[in-house]
Amino acid sequence: MRACVLTQEGLSVASVPDPQPAANHVVVAVRTAGLNRRDHWITVGKYPGVQLPVVLGSDGCGVMEAEGHALDGQRVVIDPSMSWDATTDTQGSDYQILGMPLQGTLAERIAVPAGNVHAAPRHCSDAEAAALPLAGITAWRATAKRAAVRSGQHVLVTGIGGGVATFAVQIAKAMGCKVWVTSSKTANLERAAQVLGTDGGALYTEADWAKQIQSQAGHIDAVIDGAGGPGFNNCLGIVRPGGTIAVYGATAGAVPTMNLHRVFWKHITIAGSTMGSPQDMADWLAFVNDHQIRPVVDSEYMLSNTAQAFARLASSEQFGNIIVRIAE
Numbered sequence: 243m244r245a246c247v248l249t250q251e252g253l254s255v256a257s258v259p260d261p262q263p264a265a266n267h268v269v270v271a272v273r274t275a276g277l278n279r280r281d282h283w284i285t286v287g288k289y290p291g292v293q294l295p296v297v298l299g300s301d302g303c304g305v306m307e308a309e310g311h312a313l314d315g316q317r318v319v320i321d322p323s324m325s326w327d328a329t330t331d332t333q334g335s336d337y338q339i340l341g342m343p344l345q346g347t348l349a350e351r352i353a354v355p356a357g358n359v360h361a362a363p364r365h366c367s368d369a370e371a372a373a374l375p376l377a378g379i380t381a382w383r384a385t386a387k388r389a390a391v392r393s394g395q396h397v398l399v400t401g402i403g404g405g406v407a408t409f410a411v412q413i414a415k416a417m418g419c420k421v422w423v424t425s426s427k428t429a430n431l432e433r434a435a436q437v438l439g440t441d442g443g444a445l446y447t448e449a450d451w452a453k454q455i456q457s458q459a460g461h462i463d464a465v466i467d468g469a470g471g472p473g474f475n476n477c478l479g480i481v482r483p484g485g486t487i488a489v490y491g492a493t494a495g496a497v498p499t500m501n502l503h504r505v506f507w508k509h510i511t512i513a514g515s516t517m518g519s520p521q522d523m524a525d526w527l528a529f530v531n532d533h534q535i536r537p538v539v540d541s542e543y544m545l546s547n548t549a550q551a552f553a554r555l556a557s558s559e560q561f562g563n564i565i566v567r568i569a570e
C-alpha cells in the first residue's frame with residue numbers, strides 16, 4: 243500500500259507492507275487523514291522519543307473492512323488514543339497515539355483495535371470527519387470536562403489559529419456560552435467571528451490584550467489555553483475569582499514567573515488536560531451529532547502532495563484543519 247513515511251532522510255510517499263491486524267483489531271481503508279501539530283513536531287525531531295521509520299498521522303476517516311463487525315462497510319473515524327487508564331482516568335503507562343511509534347493514518351490502510359473505531363457523523367464530509375478525532379477529543383475534554391463550561395458562561399479561548407482552539411470555540415458556543423478569542427492575526431479574529439460566531443477578541447501580540455478582552459467581556463469564567471508562556475499570567479489575571487483555566491498545551495513555552503498569588507488569592511482552578519478517554523471520544527461524537535458540528539477545514543492535499551500539507555502546517559498560517567486525501 244501507499245503511505246507517507248518519515249525516515250532519517252525526510253518525508254516521502256512510499257510503498258509499505260499492508261497492516262496485519264492483531265487479535266481484536268480491524269482494518270480501515272483510509273479515505274482522508276488530518277494533520278496535527280504533533281505531526282510537525284515529529285518531522286522536525288522535537289517530539290519526545292521519535293522512532294523512525296514511521297507512517298505519520300493520528301486522525302483518519304475511512305471505510306471499515308471487518309466482516310461480521312457492526313460497522314463493516316461503513317464510514318468510520320478512528321480514535322487515535324491507545325491504552326487509556328480507566329482507574330485514574332488519565333493516560334496509562336503504555337499510552338500511545340497513532341502515528342508514532344504505531345503506524346499512522348497517512349496510509350491506504352490501517353489496523354486498529356475494534357473499540358477505537360466509531361461511525362462517522364453523517365453530516366460531515368470525509369475531510370471534515372478526518373479532522374474530528376485528536377484535536378476534537380482534546381478540546382472536548384478540556385472544555386466540557388476539565389473546565390466544565392456551562393450555558394451562559396463567558397469563555398476565553400487563546401490562539402484561535404490552532405485546531406484544538408477552533409473546536410473549543412465550537413463546543414462552548416454550542417453549549418450556549420459567549421466566547422472571546424486571541425490571535426496574532428486580525429484576519430483570524432475576523433474569521434472566527436464570521437465562521438464560529440465568536441463574541442470578540444484581541445491580538446495577543448498587543449501588550450494590553452487582556453485589558454481589551456476584559457473590557458469587551460466584563461468577566462471571564464473559564465479560559466481554554468494551549469499557549470502557556472508569558473501570556474499565562476494574563477490568563478490568571480483575566481479569569482474571575484473562582485474561575486478555571488484548562489491547559490492542554492504550551493505552544494509559547496514555559497510560564498517564566500507564574501503569579502502564584504493570583505492562583506490562591508482568586509481561588510483559580512488550573513486544570514491540565516491531554517487527549518481523552520474512550521468515553522470522552524464517544525461523548526464528543528455524540529455532541530458533534532447532536533449539534534451538527536462541522537469542523538473547519540483549512541485546506542486539502544492529495545497524498546502525493548503531503549509535503550505541501552506539512553509545509554502549510556509548519557507555516558502556522560492555517561485556520562482550522564489541514565487534510566490529506568488518501569483515496570483519489
Ligand SMILES: NC(=O)c1ccc[n+]([C@@H]2O[C@H](COP(=O)([O-])OP(=O)(O)OC[C@H]3O[C@@H](n4cnc5c(N)ncnc54)[C@H](OP(=O)(O)O)[C@@H]3O)[C@@H](O)[C@H]2O)c1
Pocket residue numbers: 278279280376377380400401402403404405406407424425426427430446468469471473490491492493494515516517558
Ligand atoms: N494535550 C493534548 O492532548 C494536546 C492535543 C493537541 C495539541 N496539543 C498542543 O496544543 C497546542 C495547540 O495545538 P493545535 O494543534 O491545536 O494548534 P497549532 O497548530 O499548534 O496552533 C497553535 C496556535 O497557537 C497560537 N499561538 C501561538 N503562539 C501563541 C501565544 N504566544 N499565545 C497564544 N496563542 C498562541 C497560534 O494562533 P494564531 O495563529 O491565531 O496566532 C497558533 O495557530 C500545541 O502546543 C500542541 O502541541 C496538546
